[in-house]
Amino acid sequence: MSTIIPQPAGSSPFDAIREVDANGRDFWSARRLQPLMGYRRWANLLPAIERAKSAARNQGASIEENFPGSQKDAGQAGPGAQDYELSRFAAYLVAMNGDPNKPEVAAAQAYFAVQTHRAEVAQIQPAAPALPADYEEALVALLGKVRDNKELTAKVAELEPAAQAYEVLASAKGDYSLRDAAYILNRDPGIQTGQNRLMVSIRKFQMVGRGDVPYASHQTHLTQRAQSYKDRESGEELLAKPQLRITVAGLRYLHKRLGGQAPLRFDQLPFAEGDAA
Structure with missing residues (x-):
């Protein structure tokens, strides 16, 4: 079972159709994505989905995980309609393989490019440091930070003249x-x-x-x-x-x-301040 996440007014229409499955995974229904990408008929979007599958396969991504199929209840009109629960990555690939002449496709490309980048950045954020187990461990950690700060302060003092020289230059x-x-x-x-x-x-x-x-x-x-x-x-x-x-x-x-080899430096000039115009 999936849940559509309520979005504040003024948010992207692509946010409005974002769903979350039972495992907490974000996905987008290809059927709901179809009109937002400017396609009036499902059959016209299918080639973009197939190209997206090929692109994912070439990158070693799982088709089953990123493009799981589903059936939408069609009621009394007939059998359920074909659909895909597109992962963020899959939706991005579908957008990138859409008709470049459609402004709606360009909007989808921009949206999913940003969302994919944000997800990648979130994955590489460093984990929070573990809490010390006891007083001794906390003291050792504190001393380590003090030592690191002293080394950093010394390094800053070492680089400050060169930094000032660069600012002048x-x-x-x-x-x-x-x-x-x-x-x-x-x-x-x-x-x-x-x-x-x-x-x-x-x-x-x-x-x-x-x-x-x-x-x-x-x-x-x-x-x-x-x-x-x-x-x-x-x-x-x-x-x-x-x-x-x-x-x-x-x-x-x-x-x-003249064949200079090192960066120009302006610190420790021989003249008093004000000699340079």
Whole structure:
């Protein structure tokens, strides 16, 4: 004997026809599923059921368990009508083998795909830990958790600088002087550079043109910061040659071009906070 599970208003029509057998197994009547999938006649749904059976058989699933046949009482009209009590997996396969041009079939596919995924996730949830048998066992378990927490705290402390460095890198903001950029790049075991050698590399990679002005193709990698100086004689503030700055995107680019082997790190920079724009 089976039971139809009452569903709240507004729930899926596929939920409304879900039944539970005597063993607590969810199933869907193929006859009830037929109109919800947009089929007016039972005979039109049968090919999808047969294709679903073949798919299940090819996957090693039991046809008897997933597609058990049943007879629906037809009353005085004649013998009972053929039906199948489709498991969740079987209903999913029937939906996937239905007419793809029917919007009702698409709705069934979406519903049973979600239901099947939820069931799979529920099956792999870890079991609840067993309760301690006595005080000694509980104390041992508690000490084990304390030790695990200490190890986790130590691991977090170890990874925190790298995590902070990644956050700076991922933010893609700020720019760095040649000196600071060279320091960051030089921390990679595969790169040996300094301020002057880095400038040589930038010119070699054709990132700048005459006057060390960044090419348009490298405007996301390089930028210029205006500089000024005070004339000793007149005391007037005069413009100096702009300072070439390297953006975070530029550091990524140069790190790759220079043969970097390790992730870029921004922790423990030599300059005080605020030196990077």
